[in-house]
Amino acid sequence: MNAITVLIISLIGIGVGYFLYARSIDRSIIRPDGSKTTPAKMFMDGVDFTPANRNVLFGYQFKSVAALGPIVGPIVAVRWGWLPALLWIILGTMFIGWVQDYGSIMVGVREEGQTFGALSFRLISRRARTILLLFIYAYLLLLMAAFGKIVGFDLMTNPAVPLGVLLVMALGMAAGHMTYKLKMDILVTTGIIVVLAFVGIWLGTVESVKNLFVAINGGATSPVLFGSVTWAQFLWSLVVLVLCYLGATLPIWRWAQPINYVAFWIVFLGILGGTIGLVLWHPAIPADFPALSSFDGKLGDLKALGPLWPLLFVTIACGAISGWHSLVSSSGTSRQLELETDALYVGGGAMFLEMFLAVLSLLCAAVGVGYDKYVALVGKGANAGVFANGLAAFLSKIGVPVSFGLPYGAVFLTLMALTIMYLCVRFMRVASAEFLGDAVPVIRNTAVGTIVALALSALLIWTGFWSYVWILFGAANQLMASLALLIISLWLKSKGKNYLWAFVPFIFMFITSIAALLTTAYQVIDANVKGGLPIDKVIGNWIAGGLAIFLSLAALVLAWDAIRALARPAEIPKPAQA
Amino acid sequence: MVKSSPPPKWYERLRRYGRALRDILYGMTTYEMVRDLQKERARLEHLFVLITMGDMLGIPILPPYYSLRLLPYVVPCIEGWRCCLLRERDLTDLTDFET
Numbered sequence: 001m002n003a004i005t006v007l008i009i010s011l012i013g014i015g016v017g018y019f020l021y022a023r024s025i026d027r028s029i030i031r032p033d034g035s036k037t038t039p040a041k042m043f044m045d046g047v048d049f050t051p052a053n054r055n056v057l058f059g060y061q062f063k064s065v066a067a068l069g070p071i072v073g074p075i076v077a078v079r080w081g082w083l084p085a086l087l088w089i090i091l092g093t094m095f096i097g098w099v100q101d102y103g104s105i106m107v108g109v110r111e112e113g114q115t116f117g118a119l120s121f122r123l124i125s126r127r128a129r130t131i132l133l134l135f136i137y138a139y140l141l142l143l144m145a146a147f148g149k150i151v152g153f154d155l156m157t158n159p160a161v162p163l164g165v166l167l168v169m170a171l172g173m174a175a176g177h178m179t180y181k182l183k184m185d186i187l188v189t190t191g192i193i194v195v196l197a198f199v200g201i202w203l204g205t206v207e208s209v210k211n212l213f214v215a216i217n218g219g220a221t222s223p224v225l226f227g228s229v230t231w232a233q234f235l236w237s238l239v240v241l242v243l244c245y246l247g248a249t250l251p252i253w254r255w256a257q258p259i260n261y262v263a264f265w266i267v268f269l270g271i272l273g274g275t276i277g278l279v280l281w282h283p284a285i286p287a288d289f290p291a292l293s294s295f296d297g298k299l300g301d302l303k304a305l306g307p308l309w310p311l312l313f314v315t316i317a318c319g320a321i322s323g324w325h326s327l328v329s330s331s332g333t334s335r336q337l338e339l340e341t342d343a344l345y346v347g348g349g350a351m352f353l354e355m356f357l358a359v360l361s362l363l364c365a366a367v368g369v370g371y372d373k374y375v376a377l378v379g380k381g382a383n384a385g386v387f388a389n390g391l392a393a394f395l396s397k398i399g400v401p402v403s404f405g406l407p408y409g410a411v412f413l414t415l416m417a418l419t420i421m422y423l424c425v426r427f428m429r430v431a432s433a434e435f436l437g438d439a440v441p442v443i444r445n446t447a448v449g450t451i452v453a454l455a456l457s458a459l460l461i462w463t464g465f466w467s468y469v470w471i472l473f474g475a476a477n478q479l480m481a482s483l484a485l486l487i488i489s490l491w492l493k494s495k496g497k498n499y500l501w502a503f504v505p506f507i508f509m510f511i512t513s514i515a516a517l518l519t520t521a522y523q524v525i526d527a528n529v530k531g532g533l534p535i536d537k538v539i540g541n542w543i544a545g546g547l548a549i550f551l552s553l554a555a556l557v558l559a560w561d562a563i564r565a566l567a568r569p570a571e572i573p574k575p576a577q578a
Numbered sequence: 579m580v581k582s583s584p585p586p587k588w589y590e591r592l593r594r595y596g597r598a599l600r601d602i603l604y605g606m607t608t609y610e611m612v613r614d615l616q617k618e619r620a621r622l623e624h625l626f627v628l629i630t631m632g633d634m635l636g637i638p639i640l641p642p643y644y645s646l647r648l649l650p651y652v653v654p655c656i657e658g659w660r661c662c663l664l665r666e667r668d669l670t671d672l673t674d675f676e677t
Contacts, residue, residue, distance in 0.1 A: 045658035046620040048671070050613070052605075055598045059605020117668035133669055179611075186608060253618075257611055264607055331671050431669055 003367045004282045010090060010359045014352045017094035022102065022348045029498050030106055032340035039113035040336050049113060049335045054342040057333060061350040063264070064328045065101070067420045068147060068413065069318025069477075070354050074362035075386045076470060077315045078374070079299045080308050081292035082285060082366045088312055089362065092320025093355040096505040100481055102347035103488035103502055104326040108334025109343065115331040116487060123490040125561040128483075131554050135480045137431050138551055139323070140424045142473035144244075144453075145460030147417040149469065150384045152237025152461060155414045157222070158385075159213035160205050160407040162236070165414050167200030168266065169243065172259030180253055194265045201266075201411050205403060227536025229462055237461050240418070241454045247422025248429060248450045256422045263415035270391060270412045275360060277394035278367075285363075289371040300375040305467060306523060310515035314474035319358025321509065323480025325351065330484075364390025381466065384413050428453035463540030468524055472548055475516040479555050482510040486562050493566070510559065514552050521548035620662070627652055627659045635663070 026032065040051040052060070077085040104116070111119060120128040156162050175193045178184040203209060214220060222232035247256045290299070297305030297312075305311060318324070329347055337343060365374055368390025377385045391412070392405030400408075429449035437444045443452060460469060485506035492499035524541040527533060533541070630648050632639040634656070 043661050043665075045662040046655075047617050047624075047658075047662050048665075049661075050616070052609070053601055055601030056605035056609055059602040059607075060609050061605075062602075063606040063610075115668060115670040117670035118666065129668070136669070252614060253611075257614060261607060261611065268606070327670055427669075434669055 002282060002284045003278060003363050006086065006285070006359065006363060007279075009086075010356055013090040013094055014355065017090075017098065018344075018348055018352050021094060022098050022344055025099075025501055026102070026344045026348075029492075029501070030343075032106070032343060034339045034341040036340050038109050038337050038340060039334065040338060043113060043335075051338040052336040054338065054345055057336055057338075057342065057346045058349055060336075061101075061328070061333050061346050062353055064332065065318070065322070065325045065350060066354045066357055067318065068150070068416045069322060069324075070358040071361040071387055071413070071416070072146075072150065072383065072470070073316035073319055073474070074358050075365045075383060076305075076467070077312055078289075078362060078365045079293065079297045079302060079305055079378070080295075080312050081290045081299075082362060083291040084308060084312055085316060085362055086359065088316055089320050089355055089358045092313070092316070093351060096481075096485075096509065097321040097325075097355065098348040098351045099502055099505055100321055100323075100484050100488070101325045101329050101351045102344055104329035104484055105334045105337065105343045105347040106340075107488055107491045108330040109337055109340060111491070113335045116327060116484060119330070119487050119491070120483065123487055123494065124558070124565045128558060128561055131558050132480070132483055133431065133435075134554055135323070135476055135483065135551070136327070137428065137435075138547060139473065139476040139480060140428050140431075141456055141460065142469060142476055142547070144421060144424055144428075144457035145464055145469045146466065146473045147421055148237055148240055148457055148461040149464070149466045151414050151417045151421075152240045153233045153466070154382050154384045155388075155410045156236035156239065157217060157230075157232040158407070158410055159210040159217065161410045161414065162213055162239075163204035163209050164201035164407060164411040165418075167203065168197045168262060168411065168415060169259055169418075171197050171200065172262040173255065175262055176254055176258030179258065190261075190265065193262055194269075197262055197266060201408050202404060204411075205407050227463070227534040229536055234462070237458070240421070241458055241461075243418060244421050244425045244457075245450055245454060247418070248425035248453075249446055256419070256426075259415075260419045263419050267412055267416055270395075270408065271357070271360070273398055273400065274364075274391050274394040277397035277400075278360070278363060281394065281397040283367050285366050286370050289366050289374070299378075300371070302375055302378055306471075306519055310512040311471055311519060313509075313512045314471055314478050314516040316358065317474040317477040317481075319354060319361070321478070321481050321505075323477045323482075323484055326481065326484030361387065361390075364394070368393040383466065384410070387413055425450055425453050425457075428456075460540065460543060463536045464544055465524070465537060465540060468520055468541070468544050471516060471520050472544055472551075475513045475520070475548070476551055478509055478513040478516070479551060482506055482513055482555075483558065485509060486558075490562075490565055494568075510555070514555050517548040517552045517555075521545045521552070524548070620658070623655055624659050624662055627655060628663065631656070631659075635660070 038051070040049050043049040044051065074085050074089065077088070107119065108114065114122075117129050117132060120132050156165065171193050175189050178189045178193075179186060216235070217232035218230075222230035225231045225234050247259075250256075293299045294304070295308050297308065305315075313320075333346060337346065365386050369377065369386050373389065374386055377383075377389065388406055388409030391409035392400075392402045395405040395408070396402050429446065432452055433444045433449050442448050485502050489499045489503040489506055492502060524545045528538055528541045528545075628637070629639055630645055631652055633642070633645065
């Protein structure tokens with residue numbers, strides 16, 4: 001099949017999903033009313049509640065939800081073959097993904113901008129809010145581990161990458177200084193900084209610079225430091241954690257915000273260039289890349305990942321459905337929506353666009369890299385390298401040399417990961433202060449809270465198997481999505497509306513996520529029992545297994561509460577006042 | 579004076595798409611920075627109102643003379659301040675409202 005055919009199928013998926021299914025639900029069940037006052041207008045305070053134009057909000061929503069998930073997920077999932085991954089991306093978005101994003105916005109809008117914490121407390125049970133917060137904390141921890149491993153173990157150990165990343169960060173700080181202190185025009189700042197960032201990435205490819213980083217890495221083959229962790233992996237993952245510390249403790253305008261801004265342009269130009277390159281190239285998916293490899297995800301010489309159901313459905317989370325979107329939609333977007341009628345365009349539209357990004361990423365692996373190279377790269381543990389290679393192949397069709405495209409793709413991914421990681425650490429710090437602050441007052445200290453969050457992340461980064469950590473991260477994410485779908489279903493039921501369009505996806509996602517957690521728990525514990533693993537992996541497996549069992553138990557408690565909440569009668573509408 | 583003819587429909591439509599694209603790009607880039615600045619300003623403003631007008635919420639802070647002198651300047655933001663200060667928050671608020 002040609003890559004363009006795949007893109008056309010995705011566009012048809014968007015057409016049918018958005019214009020037929022989503023719009024019919026929007027019009028016949030939710031019935032948004034453009035004349036109703038939204039919380040953004042009703043409670044306008046200039047802080048949380050501020051009405052925004054629908055196009056601006058669309059951009060904000062897309063940027064907030066699309067990170068590394070829709071890129072890495074499909075790259076891993078093609079191990080079951082490209083067809084199941086493609087089908088899940090399209091059908092998952094069509095029937096589940098947009099339902100969650102749009103539903104979360106509408107529930108937030110109709111419930112006066114209440115967040116999911118408050119709604120789960122009210123609609124499900126008192127402890128549902130605590131369970132939600134536990135899911136969030138586990139999700140963030142696993143995200144830190146999965147992204148930290150990608151960046152610290154894979155991307156930054158490539159000697160052509162670190163200088164580009166570090167220079168982009170320094171330039172980001174300079175951008176913040178130019179904008180806020182020197183009051184320079186944002187367009188001029190952007191132009192100067194983005195050009196310099198590209199020069200910085202190119203500098204990283206210069207032979208003498210690469211030799212310097214090879215020397216820092218301890219030679220071409222970095223020595224093993226402990227277990228199976230090499231000196232280079234240890235060093236660069238530590239650097240990543242230090243960057244996260246700075247991002248989480250420095251004022252947001254000084255570090256995270258301007259660096260994210262510069263990183264956005266690097267990423268945006270990469271996606272744009274890659275898409276144009278793909279369309280100009282329009283290759284066929286290589287015949288040797290199987291549409292369906294095997295049910296247990298065994299591709300070539302690569303180790304089997306596990307059963308297609310449930311693991312594929314959590315491996316691709318963002319890009320099909322992701323629980324994080326519901327939090328952004330309910331606590332961010334719903335409080336900025338100017339008109340109720342904008343909800344589908346903003347929530348549904350951004351989700352369908354993210355689906356398109358996931359399809360592009362899938363094509364990066366299947367077409368840009370091809371079967372042999374894919375197996376070789378993943379065999380070496382370079383999952384992220386697959387994307388960098390694919391993007392470089394696409395960019396080469398518009399004249400960008402592969403020698404630049406390859407490190408550019410790696411810097412692109414590193415920045416995407418780091419921009420999320422700072423915010424995760426900030427969030428984890430506040431969450432730990434909230435959970436443990438009364439019992440352990442020292443954790444309220446910013447530095448201590450941040451170091452605790454980073455120490456937990458480091459433990460998983462240095463010990464866990466990346467593929468298991470990724471699956472657990474996806475499962476925790478999908479559990480949050482299940483909870484969001486449950487809240488939407490309960491809210492619809494309480495209003496006497498048809499709730500099956502949200503409830504059936506909830507059942508599917510809930511069962512799938514628990515099955516994925518239990519399957520992974522079995523795999524990691526079984527691997528430990530069989531023996532023969534280095535000590536770091538043994539520790540990582542026990543932690544991963546423990547986390548999987550803990551999340552499954554929390555989800556079962558939630559299921560019990562959900563059954564009781566469903567049994568409650570619907571709200572009786574109050575009679576109109578005479 | 580010659581009356582200029584209205585621009586053709588296709589031109590209007592193109593301009594509309596161009597504007598939408600510009601807004602989307604703004605939403606992806608500087609909108610968040612603008613919001614952060616607005617939040618920062620609102621936080622400082624709310625703190626100031628709390629210090630000067632805290633007695634509206636039962637917190638006696640300044641002698642009423644000064645509060646009354648400041649009142650005309652503070653009136654526009656009192657409603658937002660009360661909503662923001664009295665609203666219950668939890669951790670899920672932080673996904674939008676970074677610490």
